[in-house]
Amino acid sequence: GAYRIDAHGMEVDAQGSERQWITDGDPLSGGGEVSWRIAQRRGDWDIAIEATTTVTADAESFLVEANIRAEEAGDEVYSRHLSRRIPRQLA
Helix, strand or coil, rough: EEECCCCCCHHHHHHEEEEEEEEEEEEEEEEEEEEEEEECCCCCEEEEEEEEEEEEECEEEEEEEEEEEEEEEEEEEEEEEEEEEEEECCC
């Protein structure tokens, strides 16, 4: 939720979500996702960061995907997508 720090006027807003899924009887269908957006404002300064990470698996590997995005005054100033396949090694 949003709040203001009166001592110096900083406004902060944080929102997050987390979800998991799986199909009954199919353990390889499972996965999870975590998303957060955090924004801070004070005077003319206005920034926000959004990040989402998703983890799924197949018989050989875990797949981790992550997206991060940064904004300043509503304009995107940074964006990156990462995708990694991690061998299960008996997990």
